[in-house]
Amino acid sequence: MPADLAVIGLGPLGLPLAQAAVAAGIPTVGYRTGPEAGSLSPAELRRMLALGFRQATGPAELGRVRTAVLCVPTPRAPDGGLDLSQLESAARTLAGHMRPHTTVILESPVHPGTTEDFLRPLLEEVSGLRAGRDFHLAHSPSRVDPGNRAFTPANTPKVIGGLTPACTESAAAFYGRITDKVVRARGLREAEAVQLLETNYRHVNIALVNEMAVLCHELGVDLWDVVRCAETKPFGFQAFRPGPGVGGHSVPQDLTAQGGRGLRMVELAQQVNARMPRYVVQRAAALLNEHGKSARGARVLLLGVTYKADLADQQNTPAEEIATGLMRLGAAVSYHDPHVPTWSVLDRPVPRADSLYEAAADADLTILLQQHRTYDLQGLSVKAQLLLDTRGATPTGAAHRL
Structure with a gap:
């Protein structure tokens, strides 16, 4: 069965999203970007596989989905900022196979402005497509609390900010299949700053x-x-x-x-x-x-x-x-x-x-x-x-x- 969703990065951010997606009946493929470790139990992983989740056999599968969510790590860099090298690598891989009308969402924690000033040029350069015209681009701050059974992606409100109003609505339509409540931010930078405020x-x-x-x-x-x-x-x-x-x-x-x-x-x-x-x-x-x-x-x-x-x-x-x-x-x-x-x-x-x-x-x-x-x-x-x-x-x- 072809997947509707690709979760890129199967660590503590990506695995819970993939788990929620397959539970909501969304055909999901996971793309591993490194030696990531999530917080799901073996039983939870087995249940995901039984519901249809699978790992991509190669990057070509990323070109056959309607929505791709980047959940790669952005750890602290030696200079005190964020190391975006894994995000850059994942973005180039996705863009090399991305087709028109795909919705691309970034969930990784980043500084305000990163989605538009860093991610957008990468995707456009490699894919030859134009964000806001040929594909949708949005940011949604991850709200994962590992081990917390009371709050899951299904009952945790999801904040979304898009490059354009159409980008916001496309991302909202996707998350509306998973969560009870979608909160629309004014734009990309506002959505990125939500994570900044919550973490700090x-x-x-x-x-x-x-x-x-x-x-x-x-x-x-x-x-x-x-x-x-x-x-x-x-x-x-x-x-x-x-x-x-x-x-x-x-x-x-x-x-x-x-x-x-x-x-x-x-x-x-x-x-x-x-x-x-x-x-x-x-x-x-x-x-x-x-x-x-x-x-x-x-x-x-x-x-x-x-x-x-x-x-x-x-x-x-x-x-x-x-x-x-x-x-x-x-x-x-x-x-x-x-x-x-x-x-x-x-x-x-x-x-x-x-x-x-x-x-x-x-x-x-x-x-x-x-x-x-x-x-x-x-x-x-x-x-x-x-x-x-x-x-x-x-x-x-x-x-x-x-």
Whole structure:
């Protein structure tokens, strides 16, 4: 059966879109652009295949679809901006086979102006077609929350902005087959800026509670109790909680690397959040010292090394920097994570604990970095010699909190 949709990039953005599309009855083909890892379970992937999803055997299949959605990674570049090399490669591949009347949608996070000033010229140059006349071009910021079963593409409103009103309507018609609500932005740049605002909102608020965590520790205040009380306010407050660092695929953007004006608050938030792994290492060393032990030679067990609970995804996980910091202090680091069978830091394999409770009882310090559902935190707090909880997930008084 010929596909209606091509999802280009089968990572954490593309796979959920493909999953939603096949569930809505849209014949879908996926095109892999690299060694991407999504967050779907093997059972979910099997169900997608049973519903008709398939991977493209070659780029020629991209020329036989009505809609192509680019979901490739745009990671942070060395200069602090976004690395668009994978987007450029995927766009050239698509344009080499694209036919007239195709609707092309970009979901990858980009700076405002990228779809029109970077993607459009590439597609036009390689295809010989004209955006807005021969094919539709639009941007729709991805709103994927890996592992969140409550919010899926079907019940999450989709923002769309097109190069022309006709481009917007064509993209809206496609997404209207998948989601309950389509929100039309004024244009491409407005749609791109939505992602900018949403991502930076998360990072700025996490930075605020991370700074509060440091301050409250110094003051002897239980921050988690503060947040619990504050979130009872029915207006003007949304609860965020601190942690050992900010991971994931959403990169905060202050635009300075692109010569933009810059967002001072976002720049400061990045600095605050980037300090958290080092703060965890400092707290770990201080706790060991308070209990008459040195970090050098101490046995430290890290629990949960993924960036998010109950997922195998390790993208930008703070656990790696924390392990590195502890190793440089001379600690003997091991880890436990039900989703990560092997883990390497500084190009060296980190020993994996098979028995969680035995490992916690043997370790001089256990650090909870991610609260996977399988962890019995009450039992863990009893077994561990010394426990540092960076998530505020253990019972009150059962562990030292961040």
